[in-house]
Amino acid sequence: xxxxxxxKEIIKPENLVYRxxxxxxxxxxxxxxxxxxxxxxxxxxxxxxxxxxxxxTIGVSPVGCSVLLYNYLDVDIQEAAHGRAPAVATAxxxxxxxKFVFTYQGDGDLAAIGTAETIHACNRGENILxxxxxxxxxxxxxxxxxxxxxxxxxxxxxxxGRDIKSMGNPLKMTDIVATLAGTYYVTRQSVHTPAxxxxxxxxxxxxxxxxxxxxxxCFIEIVSNCPSGWKMTPTQSNKWMEETMFxxxxxGDLKVPEE
Amino acid sequence: xxxxxxxxxxxEAVAEAAIRAGADGYxxxxxxxxxxxxxxxxxxxxxxxxGMVVLQAESEVAAIxxxxxxxxxxxxxxxxxxxxxxxxxxxxxxxxxxxxLPCLIVNVVRGGPGLGTIQPAxxxxxxxxxxxxxxxxxxxxxxxxxxxxxxxxxxxxxELAFKYxxxxxxxxxxxxxxxxxxxxxxxxxxxxxxFPEWATTGKPxxxxxxxxxxLDLDSDGMEQHNRDLQxxxxxxxxxxxxxxxxxxxxxxxxxxxxxxxxxxxxxxVQLLRAQGxxxxxxRPITLFPFPTKRISELASKVKGILSVEMSAGQMVEDVxxxxxxxxPVKHFGRLxxxxxxxxxxxxxxxxxxxxx
Numbered sequence: 001x002x003x004x005x006x007x008k009e010i011i012k013p014e015n016l017v018y019r020x021x022x023x024x025x026x027x028x029x030x031x032x033x034x035x036x037x038x039x040x041x042x043x044x045x046x047x048x049x050x051x052x053x054x055x056x057t058i059g060v061s062p063v064g065c066s067v068l069l070y071n072y073l074d075v076d077i078q079e080a081a082h083g084r085a086p087a088v089a090t091a092x093x094x095x096x097x098x099k100f101v102f103t104y105q106g107d108g109d110l111a112a113i114g115t116a117e118t119i120h121a122c123n124r125g126e127n128i129l130x131x132x133x134x135x136x137x138x139x140x141x142x143x144x145x146x147x148x149x150x151x152x153x154x155x156x157x158x159x160x161g162r163d164i165k166s167m168g169n170p171l172k173m174t175d176i177v178a179t180l181a182g183t184y185y186v187t188r189q190s191v192h193t194p195a196x197x198x199x200x201x202x203x204x205x206x207x208x209x210x211x212x213x214x215x216x217x218c219f220i221e222i223v224s225n226c227p228s229g230w231k232m233t234p235t236q237s238n239k240w241m242e243e244t245m246f247x248x249x250x251x252g253d254l255k256v257p258e259e
Numbered sequence: 260x261x262x263x264x265x266x267x268x269x270x271e272a273v274a275e276a277a278i279r280a281g282a283d284g285y286x287x288x289x290x291x292x293x294x295x296x297x298x299x300x301x302x303x304x305x306x307x308x309x310g311m312v313v314l315q316a317e318s319e320v321a322a323i324x325x326x327x328x329x330x331x332x333x334x335x336x337x338x339x340x341x342x343x344x345x346x347x348x349x350x351x352x353x354x355x356x357x358x359x360l361p362c363l364i365v366n367v368v369r370g371g372p373g374l375g376t377i378q379p380a381x382x383x384x385x386x387x388x389x390x391x392x393x394x395x396x397x398x399x400x401x402x403x404x405x406x407x408x409x410x411x412x413x414x415x416x417x418e419l420a421f422k423y424x425x426x427x428x429x430x431x432x433x434x435x436x437x438x439x440x441x442x443x444x445x446x447x448x449x450x451x452x453x454f455p456e457w458a459t460t461g462k463p464x465x466x467x468x469x470x471x472x473x474l475d476l477d478s479d480g481m482e483q484h485n486r487d488l489q490x491x492x493x494x495x496x497x498x499x500x501x502x503x504x505x506x507x508x509x510x511x512x513x514x515x516x517x518x519x520x521x522x523x524x525x526x527x528v529q530l531l532r533a534q535g536x537x538x539x540x541x542r543p544i545t546l547f548p549f550p551t552k553r554i555s556e557l558a559s560k561v562k563g564i565l566s567v568e569m570s571a572g573q574m575v576e577d578v579x580x581x582x583x584x585x586x587p588v589k590h591f592g593r594l595x596x597x598x599x600x601x602x603x604x605x606x607x608x609x610x611x612x613x614x615x
Contacts (some may be wrong), residue, residue: 056461062327070470078331078460079326079472081354087321088328092459094312095284095334099461102352120317 021049027071034234036224037065039191040133041072043201044104048075051208057100058092060085062114064106065139083114086121089128100211102129107148108138111173115147118173125182125216129207132174132219135226136245143229147171150248155229170248174221178254184216186255190223192238196251215257223249262443269409269436270295272430272444273339273365276413278305281448282363283334284312285327288344290379292433293367296339308451319344323351323364330360331471333458335417335451339365341433342383343374345391352426353392356488357473361420363413364398365429367436370596372570378432378596381518382572387430388546395485399427399499400546402517406440408544414445421455423495432569434519434598474606499542502553506532510539512556512608515578516567517543520592520599524567525606538608546574549589554581563587563612567604570594587612 009141023045031037048057054075061069063082070077080088083102093101110118110132121128137155138144145158148170152161162170178186185207187199200222207218223245225237267275274296277285284565287297297315305311312329322338329336340348343368349478355362366387370380385391387400399419401411404534416427454460462468475481506514506528514595516524521542541557543550544570558564563586566575572590582588593599 002340054461058332058459058461067474070468070472073461074468076462076469076472078328078329078459079358079470079474081350083319083328084324084351087316087324088331090314091284091286091312091325091328091336092332094314095329095332095336096460116317117321120321244311 017175021045023049023054023074025072025074026029030068031065032228034225034227034237035137036191036222037133039197040131040200040222040224041069043191043197044131044204045073046258047201047204047208048073051205053100053208056098057102057126058096060089060092060101060103062068062103062105062109062154064109066106066133067140069104083112084117085109086114086117086126086128086130088218090124090126093126094127097127100208102131105133107132107134107136107146111147111171118150118177119180122177122217122219123180123182127211127214127216129204129211129218129220131204132221133224134221134249135224135229136170137229139229140228143226148173150244172249174219174254175215177219182216183219183255184210184257185218186221187253188221188249188251190241190251192225192241210257221249223251262445262490263513264441264443266439267406267442268295268439269403269406269431270367271299272410272442273413274299274303274407275444276410277337278303278460279445279447280414280417281309281335281450282311282337282417284314284329284336286314286316286322286329286336286338288316288319288322288340288523290319290341290344292369292379292436293339293341293365295436296365300322300325309447311450319347319353320464320513323348323355325350326362326364327355327358327360330355330362331358331459333454333460337363337365339367339420341367341369342371342380344375345383345386347358349386349392353394354473356392356396356398358471359424359541360426360471361417361424363416363429364424364426367400368430368432371596376596377433379519379569379598380594380596381432381520381569381592382571382573382594383430384546384568387428388549388577396488397495397547399423399425399495400430401427402430402544402546404518404521406435406438406442409435410444419499423491425491427497430518432519442572465596496548499545500548500550500552502550503542503544505540505542507536507539507541510557510560511537511562512539512612513561513564514538514540514556514563514604514608515543516540516576517546520567520569522528523599523601524604526601527608531608532604536613549577549581551577551581554578555583558582558585561586565604565608565612566590568592568601569599570599
C-alpha cells in the first residue's frame with residue numbers, strides 16, 4: 001500500500017502517461033462491468049479529440065444500451081428512434097455536408113428493426129460512418145435473442161439455445177453491406193485487448209478521413225461482449241467471444257478501398 | 260415583388276411553395292394521391308437553385324426519420340404522404356413531438372382502413388388531430404380547402420413549426436391534392452442560414468453540447484416535460500385558432516366542415532338559403548387548435564348543427580364537446596372515397612336536424 005504522501009509525489013504533470021480525453025464527459029457510464037461499450041466510446045472520443053473534430057461532429061445514438069451515448073460524449077448528438085439512425089444521419093449529412101456524422105448502433109437496432117434503413121443508407125452510399133456494436137444479444141431489454149445470436153446460444157427468448165429451424169439464422173449484416181456498391185470501407189474489429197483497441201482506433205481514423213474525402217459509407221463492426229446478458233464474468237465473456245463469436249464473425253477488413 | 264399566377268394541382272402547389280418558402284429539405288416516398296409532390300420536386304431540382312435537398316427515401320418510416328434528423332439540425336424540412344403512409348410515420352411524428360422539433364408533414368388523405376382506396380376521404384382526423392402515435396402530444400393541424408391554401412399553408416406551417424418547435428400537419432385530401440386551380444405563388448425566399456441555438460450543428464467551444472432526444476428515464480423529469488408540452492399546447496389553443504365563416508350572422512342552422520367538405524357545404528348553404536332555410540357554415544382552418552370557443556358561441560344562436568366530413572364521424576366528437584348539449588348535433592358524410600354532394604348535405608340537414 002502506497003502512503004498518501006507518496007501518491008502526491010507521483011501525481012505530477014511530468015509523470016503523466018495517460019489522461020482521459022475531454023470529449024468523454026465525467027458522467028458515470030451506465031454500462032455493466034466488463035462491457036465493451038465504454039472502450040468503444042473512449043476510442044471514438046479520442047479520435048474526435050485527436051483530429052479536432054468536436055465542433056464539426058454530429059452523432060446519432062440508437063435505442064439500446066448506448067441510447068445514453070449523449071451523456072458520455074461531449075459533442076452534439078441526436079437520439080434516434082429504434083433502428084432509424086442511418087435515416088436520421090442521412091438527412092444530417094445531406095443538409096450539413098461539411099460535418100462529421102456518425103451513428104452508433106447495436107445489433108438489435110441495426111440488424112433487426114433497422115435492417116431497411118441500414119441497407120438503404122449503405123446502398124445510397126451516404127457519406128457517414130456507421131459503428132455497429134455486435135454482442136449477439138439485446139442487452140438493455142434484458143438479454144433477449146438478437147438477429148446476431150449464434151446457433152445454440154442461450155438468451156431469455158431462446159432459453160434452450162437458438163434453434164435455427166424455428167428461430168432462423170444469425171445474420172451477418174457486415175458481410176451484406178460489404179456487397180453494396182455504396183459502401184467504401186467495411187471492417188470487423190473488437191476492443192477486448194489493447195492490440196485490438198489499436199486496430200479499431202485505426203479503422204475509425206481511416207473512416208473519418210474517407211468521410212472528409214466524400215467516399216461513401218464506412219461501416220465498422222465491433223464484435224463485443226455482454227457479460228450480463230451472456231451470464232458470464234467479464235473474463236469468461238471475452239474468452240467465450242474469442243472462442244465462439246470470432247469463428248462466426250471473423251475479425252478483419254471485408255472491403256477496403258482500392259488505392 | 261408581385262405574386263406569380265399559375266394553374267396547378269394542389270400537390271404541385273405544395274411542392275413549388277416549398278421551394279419558394281426556402282425549405283432546406285424534402286424527404287418522401289411515393290404513394291397515391293400525393294406522388295406529384297415528390298415528382299415535381301425531383302423535376303424542379305432545387306438543389307441546383309436554392310440548394311434544397313430532395314430525397315426519395317426507402318420507406319415512409321425512413322422519410323419521417325430523415326425529417327427528424329434534418330429538423331434537429333434546425334433546418335426547414337418536410338415530408339408528405341397519404342393515409343397509409345402517415346400511419347407508418349406516426350412513430351417518427353411522436354419522437355418529433357417529444358423532442359420538440361419543427362417540421363411540416365403533408366397528408367393528402369385517401370379512404371381507409373387498410374389499403375382502402377386512392378380516392379379522397381377525411382377519415383384521418385383522429386390520427387392527425389388526436390395524436391396518432393404514442394404519448395400525449397399534438398401536432399398543429401392546418402386544413403386547406405383550395406389549391407391556393409395548399410400553397411399558402413406551406414409558409415404558414417414553417418412559421419408555426421419554428422414558433423412553437425412543434426410538428427405541423429397540413430391535412431389535405433385527394434380531391435384538393437389532385438384538382439387544378441389558379442394559384443398565386445409568393446416570390447422566392449432566401450434559405451435561412453442562421454441556426455436556432457438548440458440545433459445540433461457541431462458543438463463550438465462557446466456553448467454546451469446540444470442534445471436532441473425524447474428520452475428521460477427519470478419520471479419526475481418526464482412528467483415535467485409532459486407538463487411543459489401541455490402548457491405549450493394550451494398557448495397554441497389560445498393563440499392560433501383559425502377559421503372562416505360563411506353566412507353565419509343570421510344563421511339558424513350551422514354546418515361545420517373543413518377541406519373539400521367545406522367547399523361542398525358552401526354550395527349547400529346557398530341551396531338551403533334558396534329554399535328559405537337560414538343556414539351558415541363554419542370552416543375550421545386549424546383542426547388543432549379546434550375552434551371550440553366560436554362553435555360554442557354559435558351554438559347559443561342556432562337551432563342545430565350538422566358536422567360534415569368524409570368519414571364515419573370523427574370531427575363531430577369535437578363539435579359535440581364544443582356544443583356541450585346546447586343544440587342537436589349530427590354527423591353526415593360519405594365514406595370510402597366518395598365525395599359528398601351539396602344536395603346530400605341539404606337533404607341530411609332537413610331530415611336529421613330540421614325534421615320537416
